[in-house]
Amino acid sequence: MRAFTYERASSVEAAAKAAASNPEAKFIAGGTNLLDLMKLEIETPTHLIDVNGLGLDKIEATPEGGLRIGALVRNTDLAAHETVRRDYGLLSRALVAGASGQLRNRATTAGNLLQRTRCPYFYDPNQPCNKRQPGSGCSAIGGFSRQHAVVGVSDACIATHPSDMAIAMRALDATVETVKADGSRRAIPIADFHRLPGDTPHIETVLERGEFITAVLLPSPVGGKHIYRKVRDRASYAFALVSIGAIIHPDGTGRVAVGGIAHKPWRVEAAEAELPKGARAAARGILADARPTEQNRFKVDLVERALGAVLSEARG
Protein backbone atom coordinates (compact mmCIF):
# COMPACT_ATOMS: atom_id res chain seq x y z
CA MET A 1 0.00 0.00 0.00
CA ARG A 2 1.26 3.51 -0.82
CA ALA A 3 1.66 5.99 2.03
CA PHE A 4 -1.16 8.48 2.57
CA THR A 5 -2.13 11.21 4.97
CA TYR A 6 -5.37 10.89 6.91
CA GLU A 7 -7.99 13.19 8.31
CA ARG A 8 -11.30 12.74 10.07
CA ALA A 9 -13.75 15.04 8.32
CA SER A 10 -15.43 17.59 10.56
CA SER A 11 -18.41 18.33 8.32
CA VAL A 12 -19.92 17.31 5.00
CA GLU A 13 -18.89 20.61 3.43
CA ALA A 14 -15.33 20.31 4.73
CA ALA A 15 -15.12 16.76 3.39
CA ALA A 16 -16.24 17.81 -0.10
CA LYS A 17 -13.87 20.77 -0.09
CA ALA A 18 -10.90 18.70 1.07
CA ALA A 19 -11.56 16.15 -1.67
CA ALA A 20 -11.94 18.77 -4.39
CA SER A 21 -8.72 20.55 -3.42
CA ASN A 22 -6.63 17.41 -3.82
CA PRO A 23 -7.06 15.26 -6.94
CA GLU A 24 -5.39 12.36 -5.16
CA ALA A 25 -7.69 12.36 -2.13
CA LYS A 26 -10.46 9.82 -1.50
CA PHE A 27 -13.26 9.46 1.01
CA ILE A 28 -13.19 6.35 3.11
CA ALA A 29 -16.42 4.93 4.56
CA GLY A 30 -16.49 1.22 5.47
CA GLY A 31 -13.20 0.78 3.63
CA THR A 32 -14.12 -2.74 2.52
CA ASN A 33 -13.64 -2.00 -1.17
CA LEU A 34 -11.20 0.90 -1.09
CA LEU A 35 -8.65 -0.76 1.22
CA ASP A 36 -8.85 -3.99 -0.74
CA LEU A 37 -7.89 -2.05 -3.88
CA MET A 38 -5.28 0.08 -2.07
CA LYS A 39 -3.48 -3.06 -0.91
CA LEU A 40 -3.14 -4.05 -4.56
CA GLU A 41 -2.17 -0.47 -5.49
CA ILE A 42 -5.06 -0.32 -7.94
CA GLU A 43 -6.28 2.65 -5.93
CA THR A 44 -3.43 4.94 -4.81
CA PRO A 45 -4.88 7.91 -2.95
CA THR A 46 -2.30 10.09 -1.20
CA HIS A 47 -4.88 11.38 1.25
CA LEU A 48 -7.88 9.75 2.94
CA ILE A 49 -10.85 11.64 4.31
CA ASP A 50 -12.63 9.52 6.91
CA VAL A 51 -16.34 10.32 6.74
CA ASN A 52 -17.52 7.91 9.43
CA GLY A 53 -17.97 10.54 12.12
CA LEU A 54 -20.41 12.83 10.31
CA GLY A 55 -23.65 11.48 11.77
CA LEU A 56 -24.92 10.32 8.37
CA ASP A 57 -26.01 6.98 9.78
CA LYS A 58 -29.73 7.61 10.18
CA ILE A 59 -32.79 6.30 8.36
CA GLU A 60 -35.64 8.81 8.46
CA ALA A 61 -39.15 9.11 7.03
CA THR A 62 -39.48 11.83 4.37
CA PRO A 63 -42.45 14.25 4.19
CA GLU A 64 -43.36 12.56 0.86
CA GLY A 65 -43.89 9.23 2.60
CA GLY A 66 -40.58 7.70 1.57
CA LEU A 67 -37.27 7.09 3.33
CA ARG A 68 -34.05 9.03 3.57
CA ILE A 69 -31.13 6.65 4.08
CA GLY A 70 -27.94 8.30 5.35
CA ALA A 71 -24.87 7.59 3.22
CA LEU A 72 -23.10 5.97 6.16
CA VAL A 73 -25.91 3.60 7.18
CA ARG A 74 -24.33 0.14 7.32
CA ASN A 75 -25.69 -2.54 5.04
CA THR A 76 -26.69 -4.65 8.08
CA ASP A 77 -28.69 -1.82 9.65
CA LEU A 78 -30.43 -0.99 6.40
CA ALA A 79 -31.42 -4.62 5.83
CA ALA A 80 -32.68 -4.96 9.41
CA HIS A 81 -34.64 -1.70 9.55
CA GLU A 82 -38.31 -2.31 10.33
CA THR A 83 -39.74 -0.05 7.61
CA VAL A 84 -37.34 -1.36 5.00
CA ARG A 85 -38.30 -4.97 5.77
CA ARG A 86 -41.98 -4.16 5.67
CA ASP A 87 -42.26 -1.72 2.74
CA TYR A 88 -39.05 -2.18 0.73
CA GLY A 89 -38.44 -5.90 1.24
CA LEU A 90 -36.58 -6.07 -2.06
CA LEU A 91 -33.87 -3.86 -0.58
CA SER A 92 -33.47 -6.01 2.54
CA ARG A 93 -33.32 -9.14 0.40
CA ALA A 94 -30.72 -7.72 -1.98
CA LEU A 95 -28.52 -6.54 0.90
CA VAL A 96 -28.47 -9.86 2.73
CA ALA A 97 -27.72 -11.66 -0.54
CA GLY A 98 -24.44 -9.73 -0.75
CA ALA A 99 -21.02 -10.27 0.85
CA SER A 100 -20.84 -11.72 4.40
CA GLY A 101 -22.17 -10.77 7.83
CA GLN A 102 -18.80 -9.23 8.74
CA LEU A 103 -18.60 -7.14 5.58
CA ARG A 104 -22.20 -5.96 5.79
CA ASN A 105 -21.51 -4.71 9.32
CA ARG A 106 -18.96 -2.26 7.86
CA ALA A 107 -20.14 -1.63 4.29
CA THR A 108 -22.11 1.59 3.85
CA THR A 109 -24.91 2.68 1.54
CA ALA A 110 -22.74 5.11 -0.46
CA GLY A 111 -19.70 2.82 -0.51
CA ASN A 112 -21.82 -0.03 -1.80
CA LEU A 113 -23.07 2.05 -4.75
CA LEU A 114 -19.50 3.06 -5.55
CA GLN A 115 -17.82 -0.33 -5.23
CA ARG A 116 -15.75 -1.19 -8.26
CA THR A 117 -15.99 -4.11 -10.64
CA ARG A 118 -14.82 -7.62 -9.80
CA CYS A 119 -13.39 -8.21 -13.29
CA PRO A 120 -10.35 -10.42 -12.57
CA TYR A 121 -8.20 -8.47 -15.03
CA PHE A 122 -9.03 -5.22 -13.30
CA TYR A 123 -7.70 -6.86 -10.13
CA ASP A 124 -4.49 -8.05 -11.79
CA PRO A 125 -2.06 -5.16 -12.30
CA ASN A 126 -0.02 -7.30 -14.71
CA GLN A 127 -2.83 -7.40 -17.28
CA PRO A 128 -3.97 -4.66 -19.64
CA CYS A 129 -7.23 -3.10 -18.48
CA ASN A 130 -8.81 0.11 -19.79
CA LYS A 131 -10.62 0.68 -16.53
CA ARG A 132 -7.49 0.48 -14.39
CA GLN A 133 -5.15 2.01 -16.96
CA PRO A 134 -7.00 3.91 -19.68
CA GLY A 135 -5.76 3.05 -23.17
CA SER A 136 -4.02 -0.18 -22.20
CA GLY A 137 -6.65 -2.48 -23.72
CA CYS A 138 -9.25 -4.89 -22.37
CA SER A 139 -8.03 -8.34 -21.42
CA ALA A 140 -11.53 -9.68 -20.89
CA ILE A 141 -12.54 -9.23 -24.52
CA GLY A 142 -11.16 -12.41 -26.02
CA GLY A 143 -10.10 -13.57 -22.56
CA PHE A 144 -11.87 -15.24 -19.69
CA SER A 145 -15.26 -13.51 -19.75
CA ARG A 146 -17.71 -15.88 -18.13
CA GLN A 147 -18.77 -13.40 -15.44
CA HIS A 148 -18.79 -10.31 -17.67
CA ALA A 149 -21.51 -8.09 -19.06
CA VAL A 150 -23.81 -8.94 -21.95
CA VAL A 151 -25.65 -5.63 -22.42
CA GLY A 152 -24.47 -2.03 -22.59
CA VAL A 153 -20.93 -3.23 -23.33
CA SER A 154 -18.35 -1.34 -25.40
CA ASP A 155 -15.20 -2.25 -27.30
CA ALA A 156 -13.25 -0.77 -24.40
CA CYS A 157 -14.77 -2.68 -21.47
CA ILE A 158 -17.28 -5.44 -20.70
CA ALA A 159 -17.13 -5.28 -16.89
CA THR A 160 -20.19 -5.58 -14.64
CA HIS A 161 -21.18 -3.54 -11.63
CA PRO A 162 -21.11 -6.04 -8.76
CA SER A 163 -23.55 -4.50 -6.26
CA ASP A 164 -26.66 -6.38 -5.19
CA MET A 165 -28.04 -3.40 -3.26
CA ALA A 166 -27.90 -1.17 -6.34
CA ILE A 167 -30.23 -3.53 -8.22
CA ALA A 168 -32.90 -3.05 -5.56
CA MET A 169 -32.30 0.71 -5.52
CA ARG A 170 -32.83 0.81 -9.29
CA ALA A 171 -36.10 -1.10 -9.12
CA LEU A 172 -37.24 1.15 -6.26
CA ASP A 173 -36.44 4.37 -8.21
CA ALA A 174 -34.03 5.67 -5.58
CA THR A 175 -32.36 9.08 -5.78
CA VAL A 176 -28.77 9.82 -4.77
CA GLU A 177 -28.36 13.07 -2.86
CA THR A 178 -24.98 14.81 -3.01
CA VAL A 179 -23.03 17.89 -1.96
CA LYS A 180 -20.45 19.38 -4.32
CA ALA A 181 -17.25 21.10 -3.30
CA ASP A 182 -18.88 24.53 -3.73
CA GLY A 183 -21.55 23.52 -1.23
CA SER A 184 -24.33 23.13 -3.81
CA ARG A 185 -26.57 20.08 -3.57
CA ARG A 186 -28.14 17.91 -6.23
CA ALA A 187 -30.36 14.86 -6.47
CA ILE A 188 -29.36 12.25 -9.05
CA PRO A 189 -31.90 9.60 -10.10
CA ILE A 190 -30.28 6.19 -9.68
CA ALA A 191 -30.95 5.49 -13.38
CA ASP A 192 -28.51 8.28 -14.29
CA PHE A 193 -26.00 7.70 -11.51
CA HIS A 194 -23.87 4.89 -12.99
CA ARG A 195 -22.46 5.20 -16.51
CA LEU A 196 -22.02 2.71 -19.29
CA PRO A 197 -18.36 2.02 -20.13
CA GLY A 198 -18.23 3.62 -23.59
CA ASP A 199 -14.71 4.88 -24.35
CA THR A 200 -14.08 5.87 -20.74
CA PRO A 201 -14.68 2.81 -18.56
CA HIS A 202 -12.59 4.35 -15.78
CA ILE A 203 -15.35 6.94 -15.24
CA GLU A 204 -18.07 4.94 -13.55
CA THR A 205 -20.58 7.48 -12.23
CA VAL A 206 -21.68 11.04 -12.94
CA LEU A 207 -20.16 12.27 -9.66
CA GLU A 208 -17.78 15.21 -10.01
CA ARG A 209 -14.45 15.42 -8.25
CA GLY A 210 -15.02 15.94 -4.55
CA GLU A 211 -18.76 15.40 -4.82
CA PHE A 212 -19.93 13.69 -1.67
CA ILE A 213 -22.98 11.45 -1.25
CA THR A 214 -25.03 12.42 1.79
CA ALA A 215 -28.05 10.13 1.43
CA VAL A 216 -30.08 7.86 -0.79
CA LEU A 217 -33.80 8.63 -0.99
CA LEU A 218 -36.60 6.16 -1.59
CA PRO A 219 -40.01 7.29 -2.84
CA SER A 220 -43.13 6.13 -0.99
CA PRO A 221 -43.72 2.36 -1.05
CA VAL A 222 -45.35 0.83 -4.14
CA GLY A 223 -46.64 -2.40 -2.60
CA GLY A 224 -46.47 -5.63 -4.61
CA LYS A 225 -44.40 -8.74 -3.98
CA HIS A 226 -40.72 -8.01 -3.47
CA ILE A 227 -38.36 -10.71 -4.71
CA TYR A 228 -34.59 -10.77 -5.13
CA ARG A 229 -33.21 -13.86 -6.82
CA LYS A 230 -29.45 -14.21 -7.08
CA VAL A 231 -27.85 -16.93 -9.18
CA ARG A 232 -24.21 -17.60 -8.31
CA ASP A 233 -21.54 -20.29 -8.27
CA ARG A 234 -22.10 -21.13 -4.60
CA ALA A 235 -25.08 -20.74 -2.30
CA SER A 236 -23.63 -17.91 -0.22
CA TYR A 237 -20.80 -15.37 -0.19
CA ALA A 238 -20.30 -15.07 -3.94
CA PHE A 239 -21.00 -12.35 -6.47
CA ALA A 240 -23.96 -12.77 -8.82
CA LEU A 241 -23.73 -14.34 -12.24
CA VAL A 242 -27.22 -12.97 -12.76
CA SER A 243 -29.63 -11.47 -10.27
CA ILE A 244 -33.23 -10.32 -10.59
CA GLY A 245 -34.72 -7.64 -8.38
CA ALA A 246 -38.46 -7.52 -8.93
CA ILE A 247 -41.66 -6.01 -7.61
CA ILE A 248 -44.67 -7.85 -9.00
CA HIS A 249 -48.30 -6.86 -8.47
CA PRO A 250 -51.24 -9.29 -8.31
CA ASP A 251 -52.27 -8.39 -11.89
CA GLY A 252 -48.86 -9.46 -13.18
CA THR A 253 -47.53 -5.96 -13.82
CA GLY A 254 -44.39 -4.79 -12.08
CA ARG A 255 -40.77 -3.70 -12.32
CA VAL A 256 -37.56 -5.61 -12.86
CA ALA A 257 -33.92 -4.62 -12.51
CA VAL A 258 -31.21 -7.10 -13.43
CA GLY A 259 -27.73 -7.51 -11.91
CA GLY A 260 -24.61 -9.24 -13.19
CA ILE A 261 -25.22 -8.37 -16.83
CA ALA A 262 -24.12 -4.74 -17.25
CA HIS A 263 -21.85 -1.93 -16.12
CA LYS A 264 -24.80 -0.54 -14.16
CA PRO A 265 -28.02 -1.88 -12.66
CA TRP A 266 -29.94 -2.84 -15.80
CA ARG A 267 -33.58 -1.88 -16.13
CA VAL A 268 -35.59 -1.42 -19.33
CA GLU A 269 -38.86 0.24 -18.40
CA ALA A 270 -40.38 -0.44 -21.84
CA ALA A 271 -39.88 -4.19 -21.38
CA GLU A 272 -41.82 -4.15 -18.11
CA ALA A 273 -45.06 -3.78 -20.06
CA GLU A 274 -44.45 -7.35 -21.25
CA LEU A 275 -44.29 -8.80 -17.73
CA PRO A 276 -47.92 -9.97 -17.66
CA LYS A 277 -47.16 -12.04 -20.79
CA GLY A 278 -44.38 -13.89 -19.01
CA ALA A 279 -40.62 -14.12 -18.64
CA ARG A 280 -39.78 -14.82 -22.28
CA ALA A 281 -41.43 -11.68 -23.60
CA ALA A 282 -40.04 -9.47 -20.86
CA ALA A 283 -36.51 -10.92 -21.05
CA ARG A 284 -36.45 -10.34 -24.80
CA GLY A 285 -36.99 -6.63 -24.18
CA ILE A 286 -34.53 -6.47 -21.31
CA LEU A 287 -31.79 -8.06 -23.39
CA ALA A 288 -32.74 -6.51 -26.73
CA ASP A 289 -29.25 -5.32 -27.64
CA ALA A 290 -27.29 -8.07 -25.93
CA ARG A 291 -23.74 -8.65 -27.17
CA PRO A 292 -22.58 -11.68 -25.18
CA THR A 293 -19.21 -13.38 -25.59
CA GLU A 294 -18.87 -17.11 -26.28
CA GLN A 295 -18.24 -17.63 -22.58
CA ASN A 296 -21.12 -15.66 -21.14
CA ARG A 297 -23.81 -16.39 -23.69
CA PHE A 298 -25.45 -18.56 -21.02
CA LYS A 299 -26.44 -15.39 -19.14
CA VAL A 300 -29.00 -14.58 -21.83
CA ASP A 301 -30.91 -17.79 -21.05
CA LEU A 302 -30.23 -17.45 -17.36
CA VAL A 303 -31.93 -14.04 -17.17
CA GLU A 304 -35.06 -15.45 -18.77
CA ARG A 305 -35.13 -18.50 -16.50
CA ALA A 306 -34.37 -16.59 -13.33
CA LEU A 307 -37.10 -14.13 -14.24
CA GLY A 308 -39.44 -17.06 -14.90
CA ALA A 309 -38.72 -18.40 -11.42
CA VAL A 310 -39.35 -14.96 -9.94
CA LEU A 311 -42.69 -14.62 -11.73
CA SER A 312 -43.87 -18.03 -10.60
CA GLU A 313 -42.78 -17.24 -7.03
CA ALA A 314 -44.80 -14.02 -7.25
CA ARG A 315 -47.88 -15.95 -8.39
CA GLY A 316 -47.45 -18.70 -5.78
Next chain:
Amino acid sequence: MQDPIQLELSRRDLLISSAATVAVTGVAGSAAAQSAGKQMAYVTKVNFTVNGERRELDVDNRTTLLDALREHLHLTGTKKGCDHGQCGACTVMVDGRRINSCLTLAVMHDGDEVTTIEGLGQPGNLHPMQAAFVKHDGFQCGYCTPGQICSSVAVLEEIKANIPSHVTGDLNSPAQLTAAEVRERMSGNICRCGAYSNILDAISEVGGITA
Protein backbone atom coordinates in the same frame (compact mmCIF):
# COMPACT_ATOMS: atom_id res chain seq x y z
CA MET B 1 5.16 27.38 1.89
CA GLN B 2 4.84 24.82 4.61
CA ASP B 3 4.78 26.07 8.15
CA PRO B 4 8.24 25.10 9.52
CA ILE B 5 6.98 24.46 13.03
CA GLN B 6 4.25 22.13 11.86
CA LEU B 7 6.62 20.46 9.50
CA GLU B 8 8.99 19.89 12.40
CA LEU B 9 6.18 18.36 14.41
CA SER B 10 5.18 15.96 11.74
CA ARG B 11 8.81 15.00 11.22
CA ARG B 12 9.07 14.08 14.88
CA ASP B 13 5.83 12.14 14.69
CA LEU B 14 7.16 10.37 11.68
CA LEU B 15 10.44 9.31 13.16
CA ILE B 16 8.70 6.96 15.53
CA SER B 17 6.99 5.23 12.65
CA SER B 18 8.33 2.08 11.07
CA ALA B 19 8.05 3.59 7.60
CA ALA B 20 9.74 6.81 8.66
CA THR B 21 12.23 7.15 5.83
CA VAL B 22 9.70 6.68 3.07
CA ALA B 23 7.22 8.93 4.77
CA VAL B 24 9.56 11.84 5.56
CA THR B 25 10.46 12.40 1.94
CA GLY B 26 6.78 12.19 1.16
CA VAL B 27 5.87 14.94 3.59
CA ALA B 28 8.73 17.25 2.69
CA GLY B 29 8.33 16.87 -1.04
CA SER B 30 4.68 16.46 -1.76
CA ALA B 31 1.85 18.90 -1.92
CA ALA B 32 -0.47 15.95 -1.61
CA ALA B 33 0.35 15.84 2.07
CA GLN B 34 -1.65 19.01 2.49
CA SER B 35 -5.38 19.33 2.51
CA ALA B 36 -7.09 22.70 2.80
CA GLY B 37 -3.77 24.24 3.82
CA LYS B 38 -3.30 21.90 6.78
CA GLN B 39 -0.10 19.95 7.12
CA MET B 40 -0.77 16.32 7.83
CA ALA B 41 1.29 13.39 8.89
CA TYR B 42 1.63 9.85 7.72
CA VAL B 43 1.31 8.75 11.34
CA THR B 44 -1.78 9.19 13.49
CA LYS B 45 -2.46 8.70 17.16
CA VAL B 46 -5.32 6.35 17.97
CA ASN B 47 -6.90 5.46 21.30
CA PHE B 48 -9.08 2.41 21.65
CA THR B 49 -10.02 -0.21 24.17
CA VAL B 50 -8.89 -3.73 23.41
CA ASN B 51 -10.32 -6.53 25.54
CA GLY B 52 -11.22 -4.02 28.23
CA GLU B 53 -7.82 -2.31 28.34
CA ARG B 54 -7.20 1.27 27.12
CA ARG B 55 -4.49 1.36 24.44
CA GLU B 56 -2.85 4.31 22.76
CA LEU B 57 -0.84 3.83 19.60
CA ASP B 58 0.95 5.97 17.04
CA VAL B 59 0.49 4.07 13.83
CA ASP B 60 1.45 4.51 10.20
CA ASN B 61 -1.90 5.39 8.62
CA ARG B 62 -1.66 2.27 6.47
CA THR B 63 -1.82 -0.06 9.47
CA THR B 64 -4.93 -2.21 9.38
CA LEU B 65 -6.72 -2.98 12.62
CA LEU B 66 -5.50 -6.54 12.13
CA ASP B 67 -1.84 -5.48 11.95
CA ALA B 68 -2.25 -3.13 14.90
CA LEU B 69 -3.57 -6.03 16.99
CA ARG B 70 -0.96 -8.52 15.90
CA GLU B 71 2.18 -6.47 15.31
CA HIS B 72 1.75 -3.57 17.74
CA LEU B 73 -0.23 -5.14 20.57
CA HIS B 74 1.07 -8.69 20.04
CA LEU B 75 -2.42 -10.14 20.22
CA THR B 76 -1.64 -12.88 17.73
CA GLY B 77 -4.82 -14.87 18.30
CA THR B 78 -6.44 -12.93 15.46
CA LYS B 79 -5.13 -14.46 12.25
CA LYS B 80 -4.17 -13.06 8.86
CA GLY B 81 -5.51 -15.34 6.15
CA CYS B 82 -6.24 -13.74 2.78
CA ASP B 83 -5.91 -10.11 3.98
CA HIS B 84 -8.72 -9.18 1.53
CA GLY B 85 -11.93 -9.87 3.45
CA GLN B 86 -12.52 -13.19 1.76
CA CYS B 87 -11.71 -15.75 4.44
CA GLY B 88 -12.86 -14.40 7.83
CA ALA B 89 -9.75 -15.51 9.80
CA CYS B 90 -9.27 -11.91 10.99
CA THR B 91 -12.80 -11.55 12.42
CA VAL B 92 -12.95 -9.50 15.63
CA MET B 93 -15.73 -7.61 17.39
CA VAL B 94 -15.78 -3.81 17.29
CA ASP B 95 -18.38 -2.15 19.49
CA GLY B 96 -20.09 -5.53 19.72
CA ARG B 97 -20.22 -6.28 15.98
CA ARG B 98 -18.07 -8.70 14.03
CA ILE B 99 -15.98 -7.23 11.24
CA ASN B 100 -13.00 -8.22 9.09
CA SER B 101 -10.09 -6.49 10.84
CA CYS B 102 -8.00 -6.71 7.64
CA LEU B 103 -10.27 -4.34 5.70
CA THR B 104 -10.32 -1.48 8.16
CA LEU B 105 -7.62 0.95 9.28
CA ALA B 106 -6.57 1.15 12.92
CA VAL B 107 -6.84 4.96 12.74
CA MET B 108 -10.53 4.61 11.91
CA HIS B 109 -11.22 3.11 15.34
CA ASP B 110 -10.45 5.97 17.69
CA GLY B 111 -12.65 5.53 20.77
CA ASP B 112 -13.89 2.07 19.76
CA GLU B 113 -14.07 -1.10 21.82
CA VAL B 114 -12.37 -4.07 20.26
CA THR B 115 -12.77 -7.66 21.42
CA THR B 116 -10.48 -10.36 20.10
CA ILE B 117 -10.39 -14.09 20.75
CA GLU B 118 -8.08 -13.39 23.73
CA GLY B 119 -10.82 -11.18 25.20
CA LEU B 120 -13.53 -13.83 24.86
CA GLY B 121 -11.78 -16.26 27.14
CA GLN B 122 -8.42 -17.69 28.16
CA PRO B 123 -7.18 -21.21 28.93
CA GLY B 124 -8.76 -22.18 32.22
CA ASN B 125 -11.55 -19.66 31.74
CA LEU B 126 -12.95 -20.43 28.32
CA HIS B 127 -15.93 -18.71 26.74
CA PRO B 128 -18.73 -21.29 26.29
CA MET B 129 -18.19 -21.10 22.52
CA GLN B 130 -14.48 -21.83 22.87
CA ALA B 131 -15.28 -24.79 25.14
CA ALA B 132 -17.87 -26.08 22.65
CA PHE B 133 -15.38 -25.88 19.75
CA VAL B 134 -12.98 -28.01 21.81
CA LYS B 135 -15.69 -30.48 22.80
CA HIS B 136 -17.01 -30.90 19.25
CA ASP B 137 -13.62 -30.84 17.53
CA GLY B 138 -14.64 -27.73 15.58
CA PHE B 139 -11.23 -27.46 13.88
CA GLN B 140 -8.29 -29.37 12.54
CA CYS B 141 -5.30 -27.10 11.89
CA GLY B 142 -6.88 -24.35 14.00
CA TYR B 143 -5.84 -21.37 11.89
CA CYS B 144 -9.36 -20.16 11.07
CA THR B 145 -10.64 -21.00 14.57
CA PRO B 146 -10.30 -17.63 16.33
CA GLY B 147 -12.25 -16.00 13.50
CA GLN B 148 -14.79 -18.82 13.50
CA ILE B 149 -15.36 -18.44 17.24
CA CYS B 150 -15.67 -14.64 17.16
CA SER B 151 -18.13 -14.98 14.28
CA SER B 152 -20.09 -17.73 16.05
CA VAL B 153 -20.59 -15.63 19.16
CA ALA B 154 -21.71 -12.68 17.01
CA VAL B 155 -24.05 -14.81 14.88
CA LEU B 156 -26.06 -15.86 17.93
CA GLU B 157 -26.30 -12.20 18.97
CA GLU B 158 -27.37 -11.14 15.46
CA ILE B 159 -30.20 -13.66 15.45
CA LYS B 160 -31.27 -12.44 18.90
CA ALA B 161 -31.18 -8.87 17.60
CA ASN B 162 -33.52 -9.94 14.76
CA ILE B 163 -31.13 -9.15 11.92
CA PRO B 164 -32.33 -10.96 8.79
CA SER B 165 -30.21 -13.24 6.59
CA HIS B 166 -30.41 -14.58 3.05
CA VAL B 167 -32.30 -17.68 4.27
CA THR B 168 -34.76 -15.86 6.55
CA GLY B 169 -38.26 -16.83 5.40
CA ASP B 170 -40.49 -14.00 6.51
CA LEU B 171 -38.80 -10.62 6.92
CA ASN B 172 -41.58 -9.43 9.18
CA SER B 173 -41.37 -12.11 11.83
CA PRO B 174 -38.43 -12.61 14.22
CA ALA B 175 -35.29 -14.27 12.86
CA GLN B 176 -35.19 -17.96 13.86
CA LEU B 177 -32.30 -19.79 15.45
CA THR B 178 -31.96 -22.77 13.10
CA ALA B 179 -29.10 -24.75 11.60
CA ALA B 180 -29.85 -23.28 8.18
CA GLU B 181 -29.63 -19.75 9.56
CA VAL B 182 -26.33 -20.48 11.31
CA ARG B 183 -24.83 -22.05 8.17
CA GLU B 184 -25.74 -19.06 6.02
CA ARG B 185 -24.54 -16.53 8.55
CA MET B 186 -21.20 -18.31 8.98
CA SER B 187 -20.44 -18.24 5.23
CA GLY B 188 -17.93 -15.43 5.68
CA ASN B 189 -15.63 -17.78 7.60
CA ILE B 190 -13.84 -20.29 5.42
CA CYS B 191 -12.32 -23.47 6.91
CA ARG B 192 -9.96 -25.18 4.47
CA CYS B 193 -9.81 -28.28 6.67
CA GLY B 194 -13.56 -28.55 6.23
CA ALA B 195 -14.52 -28.77 9.91
CA TYR B 196 -17.87 -27.16 9.10
CA SER B 197 -20.17 -29.85 10.46
CA ASN B 198 -18.38 -29.89 13.82
CA ILE B 199 -18.37 -26.09 13.92
CA LEU B 200 -22.14 -26.20 13.39
CA ASP B 201 -22.46 -28.74 16.23
CA ALA B 202 -20.52 -26.44 18.57
CA ILE B 203 -22.65 -23.40 17.71
CA SER B 204 -25.85 -25.44 17.94
CA GLU B 205 -24.97 -26.59 21.43
CA VAL B 206 -24.22 -23.08 22.69
CA GLY B 207 -27.24 -21.60 20.92
CA GLY B 208 -29.54 -24.41 22.02
CA ILE B 209 -30.57 -25.68 18.58
CA THR B 210 -31.99 -29.14 19.04
CA ALA B 211 -32.90 -30.39 15.56
